[in-house]
Amino acid sequence: MAQEEYPDAAGASQPAESPAARSIKKSGVLWGELAIKSWLASCSFISIVTTAAIVILLLSETLNFFENVSPGEFFFGTTWTPLFEPSSFGVLPLVWGTLIVTIGAALIAIPTGLASAIYLSEYASDRMRSTIKPVLELLAGIPTVVYGYFALTFVTPVLRNVFPDIQVFNALSAAIVVGIMVLPMVATMSDNALRAVPISLRQGAYALGATSYEVTTRVVVPAGLSGVMASFLLAISRAIGETMAVTLAAGQTPNMSLSMFESIQTMTSYIVQVSLGDTPSGGVAYQTLFAVATLLFAITLVINIISQMILNRFREVYE
Amino acid sequence: MPLTTEQESRHLEKRHRKARFFAIFCAAITWSSVLLLAVLLYQVSIEGFRWLDWQFISSFPSRFPERAGIKSALVGTIWLISLVALISIPVGVSTALYLEEFAGKGKISKIIEVNVANLAGVPSIVYGILGLAIFVRFFALERSLISGALTMSLLILPVIIIASREAIKTVPQGIRNAAYSLGATKWQTTWAHVLPASFPGIMTGVILALSRSIGETAPLIMIGAMTFVAFLPEGPMDSFTAMPIQIYNWVSRPQEEFHELAAAGIIVLLAVLLAMNATAIFIRNRTERRMK
Structure with missing residues (x-):
């Protein structure tokens, strides 16, 4: 117990001690207290330092990059060939690749995730729920490289049977596995949001003669909408930042094709490609790493902030 | 009508x-x-089970699938996770304690709180770039275990902080008041009462965070964990490989045999993760029962 280390805490049992000695010991405790508090405070500043380091690093290297390449070319160029001659630094193909994988993943994860959340919160018995929720959490905990394996050895072969002209590396397969990957997140977060809707709202609607479908779609989901929307946005932000599954499944071909049957390259898989190769540090090709990462960081940050704003601003507070 | x-x-x-x-x-x-x-799971197990034997666990990677194994990756992952735990648990729990017990409700704690929430949403590959620039290059730690562990610690810190804070929040104020009324200082109260009471919740969060760091691949690729390591690391400054990296390497090869090796590696990885998750769920259930 702490009393043994700090005898003055049990001061009454030591009458022999003079008041002066006690106050010296007391100040020793306070100094210790202060030291511990400073240690705890400095630990919590690590998170601030991390953020500062990320922002400063990304911005400074990106500014260096923009000394070599004009921002106009970077943001509006439609050819991305930074690693070989003639080099061209239009980032749009990478953004496009990220976009179609994300849209595809969202089209899979959002409806199925919401339907699962509705089942869990509105229809499932407690026993069902306590079976399914851990399974969903388990799905959410599977490393992304495993989903990459799943894409290459399972999803793509199935797709090739259905669509014979699909490439070995293709955006569709990546979108499907990323969708599966973020589905549990949508389901569990939306489930939490729907369960926070008070039972009295449901009972009110049932009392007016509504069916379970009407109660769910017109009362429960609208009431929990802020949490549901936030889960969608976080899932989208995770899909954008997803790296390994996309790198393995979608290939390394930056292009702006509308077809999901072709190989594409996302922002994240470009970063992996550069770091796996032996690009010398300091050159323009190395700087592209930071320019692309800054863009990625900015996009996900904006989405995360919007989702937090939705949660804070539109949260319905029920007494 | x-x-x-x-x-x-x-x-x-x-x-x-x-x-x-x-x-x-x-x-x-x-x-x-x-x-x-x-x-x-079925797909992975039928592909990989045939390769899963002692030889697979105890061999180094090889160009020949039948001789290849996951030994260096497994040992690398154990090293990595131990270092990450040593770094991230004290820092993460300290931050949570500071925010909940010491910082008050002022501006600084609000800033840190928002900051941690945003850090939790940063893509893991961005942490990889940070690790590459700061630890590998700037501090010249090279492509070593310690670079990987520091990078991974930064990555999971927000998760540990958020989970620990939730756990600390559940400690009833009465416990603190009782300690204060007996003359305990703030830290004595925190150390002897708040921390033990929230310990199971903190452990659950920590285990889940560590299991996330076992599966993370992208940051390790960024800081340059090698894909072909035929030796075991002996200290934090040695270069290394880890299980997800080895799996990535095998999956990205065209030969069918290597895909099956990847499946065997995935079985080992998932077994480790499952064991950790089960521990976390076990701790959670036990404390839920006790709280009732």
């Missing part, structure tokens, strides 16, 4: 049919995602 009774009952019938259909639809969707997990 008023509806006849027959029309009304048909309308009602239709609404109820819609409701039934919707319920079945939602259940089907949910169960199919559970089924998907089963398919995934």
Whole structure:
């Protein structure tokens, strides 16, 4: 117990001690207290330092990059060939690749995730729920490289049977596995949001003669909408930042094709490609790493902030 | 125009049919995602099980699939996770204690709170770039275990902080007041009462965070964990490989045998993760029962 280390805490049992000695010991405790508090405070500043380091690093290297390449070319160029001659630094193909994988993943994860959340919160018995929720959490905990394996050895072969002209590396397969990957997140977060809707709202609607479908779609989901929307946005932000599954499944071909049957390259898989190769540090090709990462960081940050704003601003507070 | 009774009952019938259909639809969707997990696990196990033997666990990677194993990756992952735990648990729990017990509700704690929430959403590959620039290059730690561990610690810190804070929040204020009334200082109260009371919750969060760091691949690729390591690391400054890196390497090769090796590696990885998750769930259930 702490009393043994700090005898003055049990001061009454030591009458022999003079008041002066006690106050010296007391100040020793306070100094210790202060030291511990400073240690705890400095630990919590690590998170601030991390953020500062990320922002400063990304911005400074990106500014260096923009000394070599004009921002106009970077943001509006439609050819991305930074690693070989003639080099061209239009980032749009990478953004496009990220976009179609994300849209595809969202089209899979959002409806199925919401339907699962509705089942869990509105229809499932407690026993069902306590079976399914851990399974969903388990799905959410599977490393992304495993989903990459799943894409290459399972999803793509199935797709090739259905669509014979699909490439070995293709955006569709990546979108499907990323969708599966973020589905549990949508389901569990939306489930939490729907369960926070008070039972009295449901009972009110049932009392007016509504069916379970009407109660769910017109009362429960609208009431929990802020949490549901936030889960969608976080899932989208995770899909954008997803790296390994996309790198393995979608290939390394930056292009702006509308077809999901072709190989594409996302922002994240470009970063992996550069770091796996032996690009010398300091050159323009190395700087592209930071320019692309800054863009990625900015996009996900904006989405995360919007989702937090939705949660804070539109949260319905029920007494 | 008023509806006849027959029309009304048909309308009602239709609404109820819609409701039934919707319920079945939602259940089907949910169960199919559970089924998907089963398919995934089945697929992995039939592919990989044949390769999974002692030889696989105890061999170094090789160009020849039949001689290849996961030894260096397994040892690398154990090293990495131990270092990450040593770094991230004290820092993460300290931060949570500071925010909940010491910082008050002022501006600084609000800033740190928002900051941690945003850090939790930063893509893992961005942490990889940070680790590459700061630890590998700037501090010249090279492509070593310690670079990987520091990078991974930064990555999971927000998770540990958020989970620990939630756990600390559940400690009733009465416990603190009782300690204060006996003359305990703030730290004595925190150390002797708040921390033990929130310990199970903190442990659950820590285990889940560590299991996330076992599976993370992208940051390790960024800081340059090697894909072909035929030796075991002996200290934090040695270069290393880890299980997800080895799996990535095998998956990205064209030969079928290597895909099956990857499946065997995935079985080992998932077994480790499952064991950690089960521990976390066990701790959670036990404390839930005790709280009641």
